Amino acid sequence: MKTVIIDFGSCSLNVGFGGDRNPKIQIPTLVANTQSLEKIFGDQVLKETDDPNIINEYIVKEFGEEGMINWDYMEGLYDYVFDDQLEINLEEVNVLHAQISMATKKEYLKIAEIFFEKFEVPFFNNMEQVVGLIASHKKQSGMVIDIGQYSTRIIPFYDSLVIKPSISFLNIGGKDLTDYLINLLALEGFYLQSQDGFHLATKIKETFSFVNPLPYIPDLDILKKKMANLSVDDDDDFDDNHDLDLGLDDDNDDLTLDDHPKSFDEIRKDKLERNTYQMLMKHGAFNSAKYQFSDQNSVFLDKIRYQCIEPLFKPYLVGKVHEGLHKMVYNSIQRCEIDIRTQVADSIILTGGTTSIPFLKERLENELRPILSTPINFNQISSLLDQNVLTWRGASVLSLMPKFPSHLISKQEYEGKR
Template sequence: NNNNNNNKTLLTADCCDGPSHTYVTPQVLPGQPLELDPGRTHWLSDGFQRSDVVRRSSCGSEEAWTHPTDDVPEVWDLNVPVVLDTGSGLMKAGFADQDGPKTVFPNIIGVPKYEEIMNGNPEGGVYVGHDAQHMRGVLALKHPIQNGIISSWDDMEKIWHHTFQLMGVEPEEHPVLLTEAAMNPLENRQRMVEIMFESFSVPLTYVAMQAVLALYATGRTTGVVFDSGDGVSHSVPVFEGYCLPHAVQRFPLAGVDVTTQLKKLLQEQGVSMRTSAENEIAREMKERCCCVALDYQAAESSCREMHYTMPDGQIVTLRTERFRAPEILFQPQLIGREHYGMHESISKSIQKCDIDLRRSLLGNIVLSGGNTLLPGLPERLQAEIKALVPAEVGGAIRVTSPKDRDCLVWRGGAVLANLPTFSSAWISQKEYEEYGPQIVFRKCF
């Protein structure tokens, strides 16, 4: 059934041992790359990023790689795929046939500072997610993902286990789609697939780039995504559904850096912000009070103050700190970083692309990630980029900032997992056993 009002297509598929499920997917026009057939592509090695990227083959039979299909389970014969968007700050997980994630929780592990706290803890001596947040006063908090890269695989496995428990699913009964940041080390992608098959026995899995998924969620297949979460930021150009890795720009600042700057400014006021628990308080304060000034100089003399009540009842007054903290995204030199701002990162990324693509990319700049939710950021970004380009091009600039851009990657993952033509792209348990973790480089791009 086609619904012209919301431009979505409803697909119905029967699942084993259960009723049919309705899958909601954006309507995709014929020929768009979302309707990809992995068997009609050929592979190019990308030395810049040491990763494999895929391009459409000009001839379907020329240099085409086809994966083995014998005895590979059809995704429609299994339960609804699970989408796990594993970010530096938050875990977002849910079923691909839903409009949004079923569970969202802080991607943190809490280890008790005192032995007595461990008594009665069902998670084997550690607290995960919201449980860790609630007990943060007596816990040492750890983030298993640093700057977008998984640094503690044991902790990450605990978080994935906790996620499946919260969702009430048996992972061996559902395909699982994982997300990764741009420029993720290749060995990390292998390890993710290895854990999914070895520790959780999933029937099918896939690893997709976060920025590309964010673009899919907006209904686009060409554009440049500035994806900025808690730990890492990237400017990623995408053409016809595929990342252009030579033009990807890593921006060294993200949400955690804004939080750190806010802490520093508050400490100058005499507010104590030293423990890992107080780091979380500073993050909450940033999300409630901070904003981006359209004119930084003018805002210093006309700033409205806000009040934040600390857990102990202390009231903290924020004035210029509200916009001075996020200003580092546009002026990293304020904290001693010799780097260009996020607007220049996007501009440099576009400049690295073919000249014929640049106008199209400038007209499709998409913001994704929780760090881009700061009020005033889209307007400031548009103004800054407009000042960087020739006047005749300035009118073509469009910055898209969906209201739910903190969940944009997850929604894009749900779109991809639901496409009927994507069913052959999943990595199966049989393929993993035959080819090992290296199969990820042949099927995930």
């Protein structure tokens, strides 16, 4: 019997068959109401964005808050996917449903009710999304940083098991960054306060934004000016392949030091800044980006491109009383048992649409390095181009495991426990 894999996120839905590498359906969790009260779902909504009569909204406002899921809308979306897109009879397949880790028990039970009673599936299981993420990962220990639409979760795991007491929750997600971008654009005289404006701002963020890799230089123009004052022919003061030059004179074997010699940390900092500058230059980060609106007005995006992402590390910018992402990661590691911290910190998985923004990995490295005493291999931090399907892909792998059928609940078992 085939297994249908469903990954239901806060702003997207992935559906396909167990054993496949990628889902067959990837659509936004959107529903739109027209003036005629007709409802359209998913990618249909995006096709109708020019219709002024369309009023659309995400089905899920935020997991973990009672009343935040519109269950009628969810059922309608699934009807659309199963009947119009996949064209399958759910009475003839198993269903493995992956849902966000912060969902309540009440929400889990409601999902089971929908699939057993409305869709009449014979076998069903509802698992946490992080289980799929872990299954898609090559290592059995590490940490998941999942930046969703409305919130961020930091989830350590060891021996493929989630360390629940060490989970951290940050009440900031991609929507907050988009809202902040809208506010920054308003200061420039461009107002995107409508719902269509929000989707437009999201497009601008996804196309042009990047993360400032250096937390101690909030204005990258300062870095640009500093690099301009250096000779392009200067050799690096520090090279990973040779020792620190202390000024030893080979002719007379006398040790001579400059009046103000640089410390090892200063040399490392200089090297970091030069490498970062070169990386940003290749990305075109110092160039002004132009975005032209449909009314032919244009906006030039300069510092806004990286300023709009800062709330991840400085939540107070959007009125949130939280520590930044890097501090939450640090806190999660510190709440783990001391003898497993190295394994947890050695492999960090970045997932969620926001993690595809350039240089997030580098910023996390630069924020965490000064405060982490735990040895950590930052090279293991990964943000895959296909991170949006990692949960689905892991669930697909799990569905092929010999023990998978034993984890399914039958309709008879469900009815017996009601």
